[in-house]
Amino acid sequence: MTYDLVIVGGGIWGSAAAQAAVRAGVRSVLLLEANIGLAQESSAKSGGILTDLLWHPEDQDFVERSRTLFAEAREHSGDVSVAQRVGLLSLAEGEHVASLERRTADLKARGIPFELLDRQEITRRYPRLDRLRQDTVALWTPNDWHLNPTAYAQQATAEAREAGLTLRTQSRVDGIRLTSGKVFVQAGGETYEGERLLIAAGTWTRKLVRLAGLDLALLPYRVQLSSLELAESHRLPMVWHLSTDVYMVPDGEKDVLAGDGTRLSEFDPDDYQTSGDDQFEEEIAERLLMVSSLGERAGLRSSWAGLVGATPDRRPLLGRLAERLYVACGDNGxxxxxxxxLGELAAKVALELAEAPHLNPGRFRPEPFAIRPGFTLE
Ligand SMILES: Cc1cc2nc3c(=O)[nH]c(=O)nc-3n(C[C@H](O)[C@H](O)[C@H](O)COP(=O)(O)OP(=O)(O)OC[C@H]3O[C@@H](n4cnc5c(N)ncnc54)[C@H](O)[C@@H]3O)c2cc1C
Structure with missing residues (x-):
């Protein structure tokens, strides 16, 4: 049979794309995923933060649309972990205070609730943040969420499967052939035929387009996260300390996920260290100590690393790369x-139901570039 749309990659982007394609009424959609289950790579390794504090206005729109889709998935699945309103406390001192304050005009204009807190008020609300410098200022954004991307991907594809999506897990794509009439995709010893192909395989997307003799300006870089057991209950929201770029996400009453450890150089998605570095493990509790004495007795449960995809302008690569071939990648963390x-937009662009020429994946030549972090206020 010939599928109307073949999607490669069952992370959060590919799963969302599959759901959107089916919702758009496409008759036959095939989703191919290399792993045994959905969203087990970068999506599963993430800190799960959703915030309106993004530097690019279009990203703020993508977050707004994603909120609606996350909320629907939470409602349909009955799984509250899909998206929880936890709030984010962004802490800054010295030169970083101005960047926080600059964001307030934008939040106000968009009707997003926020508060600016001085150190006294921060410690009144969160006594466990007992190591803050005198000049610390916080931006409190109560509407920021904590997400469970794997639960979201499972719900999105479950809904799509009921409406006809074909899902093949343990199907690693190792061959792509584009012809003027069709696209042929090889995976797990099978050859699948499609009218169009959408590759949404995260940091593997560049390797996959190379199977078709093409290339992309996408550089995978490595990001680390740890699970810390704190000696006592902490009652903290999500916390982002701008000066050290450490962020913490509550994970139960006594645990937090704590991350920084971004390595801004290129890594191979098939060959990188998936556990945290020794140095990262040694330093993460110390960095926590810059904001809270909870770091003194913090125990490391585990640490891990995943890859995220950098692009030259830190914007996604999304759209048509060649006849019948579309991509969606460049998450920039x-x-x-x-x-x-973004998954929804990618499906609509591949089906010619929407246009996003500014995200055209061919807008950069596939040449080396300096990787810059995407999760930043600047
Ligand atoms: C430590 C860490 C913390 C992060 N924290 C946050 C955060 O707090 N908030 C946030 O918004 N983002 C965060 N991110 C970024 C976020 O995880 C990614 O942007 C997101 O998961 C990208 O989703 P994706 O679907 O594009 O990629 P992935 O989740 O990696 O999915 C790609 C899929 O493609 C499949 N695939 C690859 N090759 C093939 C093939 N040949 N054939 C078939 N399938 C294939 C893979 O198995 C995988 O399932 C974090 C990332 C890391 C690593």
């Missing part, structure tokens, strides 16, 4: 919070 919206 903030791809879970925008994943449902």
């Amino acid at each position: 903030i791809g879970v919070m925008r994943g449902p919206a």
Whole structure:
């Protein structure tokens, strides 16, 4: 049979794309995923932060659309972990205070609730943040969410399967052939035929387009996260400390996920260290100590690393790369919070139901470039 749309990659972007294609009424959609289950790579390794504090206005729109899709998935699945309103406390001192304050005009204009807090008020609300410098200022954004991308991907594809999506897991694509009439995709010893192909395989997307003799300006870089057991209950919201770029996400009453450890150089998605570095493990509790004495007795449960995809302008690569071939990648480290919206847009562009020429994946030559972090206020 010939599928109307073949999608490669069952992370949060590919799962959202599959759901959107089926919702758009496409008759036959095939989703191919290399792993045994959905969203087990970067999507599963993420901190799960969703925030309106993004530097690019269009990303703020993607977050807004994603909120709607996450909320629907939470409602349909009955799984509250899909999206929880936890709030984010962004802490800054010295030169970083101005960047926080600059964001307030934008939040106000968009009607997003926020508060600016001085150190006294921060510690009144969160006594466990007992190591803050005198000049610390916080931006409190109560509407920011914590997400469970795997639960979202499962719900999105479950709905799509009921409406006719074909899902093949354990199907690693290792061959792509484009002809003027069809596209042929090889995976797990099978050859699948499609009218169009959408590759949404995260940091593997470049390797996959190379199977078709093409290339992309996408550089995978490595991001680390740890699970810390704190000696006592903490009652903290999500916390982002701008000066050290450490962020913490509550994970139960006594645990937090804590991350930084971004390595801004290129890594191979098939060959990189998936556990945290020794140095990262040694330093993460110390960095926590810059904001809270909870770091003194923090125990490391585990640490891991995943890859995210950098692009030269830190914007997604989304759209048509060649006849019948579309891609969606370039998450720049903030791809879970925008994943449902970007997956949906990618499916619509591949089906010619929407246009996003400014995200055209061929807008850069596939040449080396300096990797810059995407999760930043600047
Ligand atoms: C430590 C860490 C913390 C992060 N924290 C956050 C955060 O707090 N908030 C946020 O918004 N983002 C965060 N991110 C970024 C976020 O995880 C990614 O942007 C997002 O997961 C990208 O989703 P994706 O679907 O594009 O990629 P992935 O989830 O990697 O999915 C790609 C899929 O393609 C499949 N695939 C690859 N090759 C093939 C093949 N040949 N054949 C078939 N299938 C294939 C893979 O198995 C995988 O399932 C974080 C990332 C890391 C690593």
